[in-house]
Amino acid sequence: MMRKIFFLSGIFFLVSLPVFALNLDKLSDDDIQMIKRMIPKLQLLIKAKEADSTIPTLTFDELYAPLDSNEQKFIKQFQKIKGKKAGIKIPWRGMSESVKLLVAIRDQRVQEKVKVTENGVTREEIKERTLPKQFLPLPVYQKYNEMMEAMEKDIGRRLLVDSGYRSSAFQLYLFVYYLQNHGYSIRETVKFVTLPGYSEHGDPKHQAIDFINKEGINGDPNVKEFEVLPENQWLLENARRFGFILSYPKNNLRGITYEPWHWRYDPKAAEKETKKRRKGKSRRSVPGMTPSQDKKHESLH
Ligand SMILES: [Zn+2]
DSSP states (O other): OHHHHHHHHHHHHHHHHHHHOOOSSSOOHHHHHHHHHHHHHHHHHHHHHHHTTOGGGOOHHHHHTTSOHHHHHHHHGGGGOOHHHHTOOSOOOOOOOOOSSEEEEOOOEEEEEEEEEETTEEEEEEEEEEOOOEEEEHHHHHHHHHHHHHHHHHHSOOEEEEEOOOOHHHHHHHHHHHGGGGTTOHHHHTTTSOOTTSOGGGOGGGOEEEEEETTOOOSSSOHHHHHTOHHHHHHHHHGGGGTEEESSOTTOTTOOOOOTTEEEEOHHHHHHHHHHHHHHHHHOOOTTOOHHHHHHHHHTO
């Protein structure tokens, strides 16, 4: 009798393990094949959502709809990965689904320098481009606007929203899509694209905004270009007053590369940071301390 029970539990163990475990270092060949079958189906959906500019609001039901039951089971496993085990150092933000009072931001225009080659001669031209529609939760949108009005008054410039709210379902799609660029390793991919539930873009309570200026400078691919903008300098000095805080300063402990354009609305953290700076300044004022040295200090906490 004992032997029989042992035998049965052994079978259960063998059957259940491969179905549920994703190898975080490198996906199995079967899993890779599954992803290769899924991506073209999902891309049709993504293209349709892109066409009507509603992609940041993609829901899980919409994402699962084109997939068969095995594919659905498979993709749902990514929602259950424990971030820490995969090497994610940012805190769990929670899965977002339908956010109430999402404001659509339309008709944001940038005037970008583009290189045009004609008859073998390359010259620079200014071209206007309309950014894809972006979304922000209403209270964050209002604060963003308030902050931009103050910036315009001070330096005659404004920043636009390059990326605002992004649902957890869209984050899941991005993650699965980008696995191919990182050898189908979950651990490698999280260094570039975070798992759903860990993105500040999908956390309406601490909503992140990626900024772009009116000349189309968003730090991609040249971080320095964004860093030296007067708009960025203004943010470093003033954004905290409006409840915005820089999430990933230089040498941050979250293991995320420096992102001077990514600010999150987090009034409590912004207030704490202001108090900390005031204290630091009155206790020991360091002559010539640059904002970037100051940020290093911030990242230790
Ligand atoms: Zn961002």
